[in-house]
Amino acid sequence: MKIKHSILLPVFVIAGLKLVAQESAGKTVHLGLVTPISTQGRYARDISPAFALHILQGVNHDNKGASVAGLHTTLYGSNRGVMVSGLVNQVKGSNKGVAVAGLVNTSRNGRGLQLAGLHNQEAGNGFIQVAGLSNYSHYSLLQLAGLVNTSRHAGYQIAGLVNNAQTVKGIQLSGLINIADSSRYPIGILNFIKTGEKQLGLQVYDDVSAGIVLRTGSYKTYGIIGAGLARDKDQNSTVLQMETGLGYRIPLARGLRVNTEAVLLARTDVHNFIRHIESLRTLLGVKVTPAIELTVGPALYLTDQSDSELFSGHYIWKIKKRESVLLVAPGAVAGINIRL
The missing domain is CATH 2.40.160.20 (Porin)
Known part of the structure; x- marks a missing residue:
């Protein structure tokens, strides 16, 4: 009997450790095709992996490392690492890392970097936004866009066509129009500055x-x-x-x-x-x-x-x-x- 127990106990311990390791690995790495066809299934939006790879689309709570998707990624929490998607990155919380999208990046706020082929949208405070067409944020240190930048309070704005802000602390540089309540250094052909001349x-x-x-x-x-x-x-x-x-x-x-x-x-x-x-x-x-x-x-x-x-x-x-x-x-x- 003692011999039997001495044999079964290590088996149970090893099996238990294996299950814990599998569960830990499942929370650390997220692989999938499209939600919920993935290693985290319908629980994905509550888990924050260190690495996520989705062929088409995927969701998680936070991104703590790297997240890559062929089309679309949604985070219900925050981004603290690097996100890369072929079309859209959507962060419902704050973006404190780097978000790269072929078309659009959106987030609530965050001192992070957004790079998009078309548009970056940050409803609250932001850091650096670079887009092929347009950027929007409540506050941004730097906005660089092919066409239009919009911000309430901006550090620097650089646009191919139009910059629009309430207050600008640095330079507003555009190919045509700058609009602001106050901007000390607007550089453009037409500059409509409320406190200007x-x-x-x-x-x-x-x-x-x-x-x-x-x-x-x-x-x-x-x-x-x-x-x-x-x-x-x-x-x-x-x-x-x-x-x-x-x-x-x-x-x-x-x-x-x-x-x-x-x-x-x-x-x-x-x-x-x-x-x-x-x-x-x-x-x-x-x-x-x-x-x-x-x-x-x-x-x-x-x-x-x-x-x-x-x-x-x-x-x-x-x-x-x-x-x-x-x-x-x-x-x-x-x-x-x-x-x-």
Whole structure:
């Protein structure tokens, strides 16, 4: 009898340890095709494995290590590791790790990194969002999107088309439009900053061209867009002149500042003629009233010919390239601007 007990006891111990090991392994690793066809079955949403691999779709409570799915992953808790899905990652709690999706990442909040082919959505506070199309978060340190960024409070926003926020502590950089209640350094063609400055001005140039110019931005950086008419010597006719660029303001004293600008001018007859002129200019701005500013200053042009009436025939540097010639030529700009 004693011999029998001595034989069975180790068997039961080994079997018990094996069952515990299997159960532990089942909670540590989650393998599956689609919920609930997996090693964790219908209990998956309550378990937090260290590694999960799903051919199509899977769920868990938390991700503590790595989670990979062909299409879609849902976490009912938080992500503290790395999530990679072909289409969508959905975190119902906080994302404190890295989430990579072919299309969309969503989470409630979290100081994590979201990378998506199309859109990142963080309902609360976030950290870094990078998307092919758009990002949204209540607060984000950095948003980088191909088209649109939206945030209530942002550190930095970089978008191909539009940035929209309430407050921005760093730089807003967009290919076209920045919108914010307050943003000290918006960099875009059109900047609608509630606490910023918008000016509409009439500007004349040393080649006797003139145009209407809109400047929008903050009291530091601003965007420039304008249109007018110019007399082109090469065409011997009056042509349409358009300009766009960026500017930076340097305060000197009360009512006195320097506006430095980098501008691209384009002249066209709308049919088959177009000519580009790059320009750098430094304009002294004098506020005669809180709403009216007079500006005047020198300019440098990179052009193929000098049309200047003030500096006719003069140039600083000539660059010859085979049959073409580029000139670095002096110029001057003056204008009157009205604050909107």
